[in-house]
Amino acid sequence: MPLPVRDVVGILADNLRLRGSVLPIPARRATAWARNLGIPRGGETVLYTGQMYQLIPYIERLVHLEQRLGDSPLARFTGVARRANRLVNGVAIVARPGAEERAEYDRVPANVARLLQRAGVAFGYLYEDDLYSGALAHDLGADEAVAAHARRVAGILRKHGVREVITLDPHTTTMLRTVYPKLVEGYDVRVRSYLEVLAERGLPVGVPLSGTVTIHDSCVYARYEGIVDEPRRLLASVGLTVAEPENAGQWTWCCGGPAESLFPTTAAAIAGKRVEQLRAVAPDCVTMCPICLVNLRKAANGTMRLRDISDHLLDAVAERGASAAHVGGPTR
Amino acid sequence: MSALASAGMIRQLEAIGPFDAAACMNCGVCSAACPLGIDLLPRRLFRYALLGCEDRVHDASGPIFSCLLCRACEANCPAGVHITENMRVLRHWLLQEGS
Incomplete structure (x- = not known):
């Protein structure tokens, strides 16, 4: 039985507002993939992960928990869970994937960075400023939280002087390329998927x-x-x-x-x-x-x-x- | 089940974002293309929204939130209705209604 939609969406929107991601994970985890790759911080062109691949092991843990909760009497207490989550990051408590699970999905951003390097593309990375795009909250209709978050991300890109973003997943691509221009006045960042960049440049x-x-x-x-x-x-x-x-x-x-x-x-x-x-x-x-x-x-x-x-x-x-x-x- | 019509509903939806359900010509291609085989036809759902049948839209929150937003319906829609954006607008309206 599905959990109450309003409470689940509410928790995701609260997280986006309060912690910068629907599923907040420590910055050291989100950026672990970039260790030892020698990617400079910032720059006019950056590889923007939106934390999508890095989040997958955490999402899987939460979905598993959600399935178990949905069939239990605890499902009635999602409103309480939402209030508690405003005070304490619930994801950090209930979703703790192992190193092997994290490594499986961290591999993809590392792959993409290596491919771009081998293709001769110059790019940087924003490390702890590489935030989630807000894609899931946007899909679920949490528009106010997403609009505020889009302005925050756009501000970060502006602060670093970013003019072009290379994305590595479809959801971050469409958020930064198609949705953000509707939400952020003056947003003029060029956004391309790494597939487009590599197809143009050749491997x-x-x-x-x-x-x-x-x-x-x-x-x-x-x-x-x-x-x-x-x-x-x-x-x-x-x-x-x-x-x-x-x-x-x-x-x-x-x-x-x-x-x-x-x-x-x-x-x-x-x-x-x-x-x-x-x-x-x-x-x-x-x-x-x-x-x-x-x-x-x-x-x-x-x-x-x-x-x-x-x-x-x-x-x-x-x-x-x-x-x-x-x-x-x-x-x- | 009652169906209390609200003249203000369509205005609320249009205030949230572009809502072009009125362009739907009731052909049903969207439902035929839907991977979910969604159990409430978009054309019927859109008619509820246009007529302001708030109760019926509330009753349909399961199908509205289970829509994949995959746009298989839109890719096939002969009227070019922005079905997934309409679904997103309805989601936002439902979340606002309960807040």
Whole structure:
């Protein structure tokens, strides 16, 4: 049984207002991926993570808790939980993913930074000022909290003199590129996904890959931002053959993830249907959104291999040693 | 279930953001394209909102908040209705109503 919507959205909006993220995590955790990469602080062009990949292990812990709570008498006390959360950061108490879980998703921003470095793109990072974009709160209609947060993020970008932002997930891309200009007067930051940047610039392929993968387009990239060709061009440039599933590109099928925070059972059913479509085409699937990746992995339950596109691309630039048998490895 | 019409509802919705439900021509393509097979047709929901049937919109809060905002409906809508933005506006209205 779903938890009361108003209380759950209220907790997320309170967190955004009070702590700068719907799910506030310590800055040292959000920025851990950048250690040892030598990325300068700030600059006119920055890689903006919006903490999306870093948040996934915490989201998973919370969704698991939410499912258990929804079926228990404690579900009646979400209003009390909201009041308590205003005083104490509840996420820090109840969501404590292990190092291995964090490392699995921290890998993606590190991948993207390495790819941009190898492609010769000059960029910085805002470290503790790289805040969540407000995407989930925006989707749920918490508009006042999102508008205030957008102004805060825009102010941070202005303070650092940022003129161009390179994003690495679809939700942060559409928030910073399409939503913020409607909320923040004078916002004129150029926003591009790293897929667009790399597709334009080209990748220095060291070890061409081989094999066939299927592709799961993000609804937000494909239908909100028109990013469809770029991931395909990049995969082709590293030697992979893309087998299109039923419902691809502009007609992609949702992973179910957006419903997960309020309706996890519904989200799982949609993801299961999508996995069937993908598995019918190839046992290896490329994703490009952290929400899609985690939802489809759960639904696949080890029956197919799902990897972020950055994993494949980095294999091909040979920084960490690619294997000839690139696809067809163990499922994950 | 009562359906008390409120002339002010559409004004409240339009104050939140662009709400173009009136462009809907009731063809039902949105529902056919929905991955959720959403159990309340957007066309019916939009009619409730346009007519100011506040109770019915409240009763539909489950489908409204379970919408994925994936835009499969919009990509197929022959009238070009901004269905997902309308859903977001309805979410905001529901949250305001209870606050």
